[in-house]
Amino acid sequence: MPTKSDGLAILNTPVAELPELMRQAREIRDKHTGQHAQLCSIVNAKSGACPEDCAYCAQSGQHQTGVETYALLPPEKILAKALLAKKNGAHCFGIVTSGKGLSPRDIEQVVEAVRLIAAEDIHAAASLGIIEKESLQKLKNAGLRRYHHNLETAESYFAQICTTHTYEDRVRTARAAKAVGLELCCGGIIGLGETKEQRVELVMALAELAPESVPLNFLNPIAGTRLANLQPLDINDICRTIALFRFFLPDKNIGVMGGREQLLRDRQDLVFEAGANGFMLGDYLTTAGNSVESDYALVAAAGLTA
Template identity: 40%
Template sequence: MTILDIARDKALEQGIGLDQTELEQVLQVPDEQLEELADIAHRTRLKWCGPDVSVEGIISIKTGGCPEDCHFCSQSGLFESPVRAARLNIAELVEAAQKTAKTGATEFCIVAAVKSPDDSLLDQVGQAIVAINEAVDIEISCSLGTLTREQAQRLKDMGAQRYNHNLETARSFFPQVVTTHTWEERKETLDHVRAVGMEVCSGGIIGMGESLEQRAEFAYQLAQIEPCEVPMNFLDPRPGTPFANYPLVPMGEGLRAVAAFRLAMPRTTLRFAGGRELTLGNDGTEKGLLGGINAIIAGNYLTTLGQQIEKDVDMLGRIDLPIKAL
């Protein structure tokens, strides 16, 4: 059997994710088979997730000045990047959530550039969740760094429905990306999130110098933690960071990665996040949405400009994919 036959049988027909060796083969499918691969991934997502596309907006409650050295991130206080520390108030967060909901988005994520939240930040996030829930009907998730079990429970009690903490890359490659904490620390936070009953959201970035084998390893390791949602970012090399001069991921390589992640996790929400505009452009974004993706972050990202939400909504209408409703 070819890898396309295996993908069709396991992922599409049975809803079973491919193993690491099979995912390596997916990532090496030749150009002439890429369209067929994307079709299998798209039909897998339609069968096991349905046609709806989830739209999410994100906002940073605390930007810049992070003590960690994630080599891709311009929010690290250890690099000479142009990002400067800033913090939003409750009214600004509510306004952002309202604007997000008006576009048809059903999810809103509150993010902070910290290693882990202190009591003051958790208090502010709790106040923001209450205020947002009073003002608008939208699901709220958070991404505030590593958590203890107690902090995870506190966020759950505050009303956070989902928690994002990206594994970022394969376990074997992680030390080449971050040195101030470990892959295992990130995994422990996800264990805490699951234990208290919040939904687990975890993904990472494609194109940080990892091999195709490590890319397959990453997709397989994500599948093992069974996340509710996986954000897929493509490296957007930021000035002042160690990865500032890295090349962009070619479109074909990006689309193979999308298919591989879908075939690793047939039933998971797979969300386009940062860097898709650079790696894929409009044409590639549409191909991704017809090649395994079933969710997007719309609008701007944390420190980079994305596409206007209205343009993403128009695109979904053009390719006849409905926006998920609450």
């Protein structure tokens, strides 16, 4: 694996040398993951009123963002969203809920939703917060194939972003998912105010966890959150970061998720140019995504297949 010094060198790549760095990242991607784009979709199955204080999050009850708030959707409504995702060509469908974790009753409701989704031959995933092995095993038995739980940021910076749970809580949940035999989807958010050294720290921690899929988000500051006035990363830093993740995680599916549309705008093709091999189809939790047609156009323009 590359060293910390290697990571910092990537993040400090001069603009004139950036095209070559991106070419090398694409070469690594093509060698290890091929030229097939990984596309996923999600449903915001339980929205808002979260008691956690994550500085970036529109769904935190400690922020005034005007986000829609509702209880866990019934299994039939979740299934309808999954069927739409399948129709749109998503390879994986995730059930995402706000909050630190779900109650036992809500877990059972998600278990039923997973059963319905798995029966339709849909790759079922879930992101339900901090969760114990027993519940993960129930979900796996119902047909869940992947659990998503981001580290969010480097351990050395985590307390600046969240104080209501710990970095170790997140690592423990990620390890529990792997322990019961689920695929692990685990990444983070870049541009939270962390240093370049901390970005390297995060990617090295992810390499140690060895998830199958790594969602890479870039902060799109949302009014009403603690990070509302933070300056977003520029396009060059986004490209350097995508390349960084590809160099350190050569054989993983790296998807550029949150912030893609808002920060890259008419240069979303750079997602693939810098070495990623996927992104999210459709809407995010609280922000809108591209049209499905425009996203497929990006995939085709990159010479990838969906």
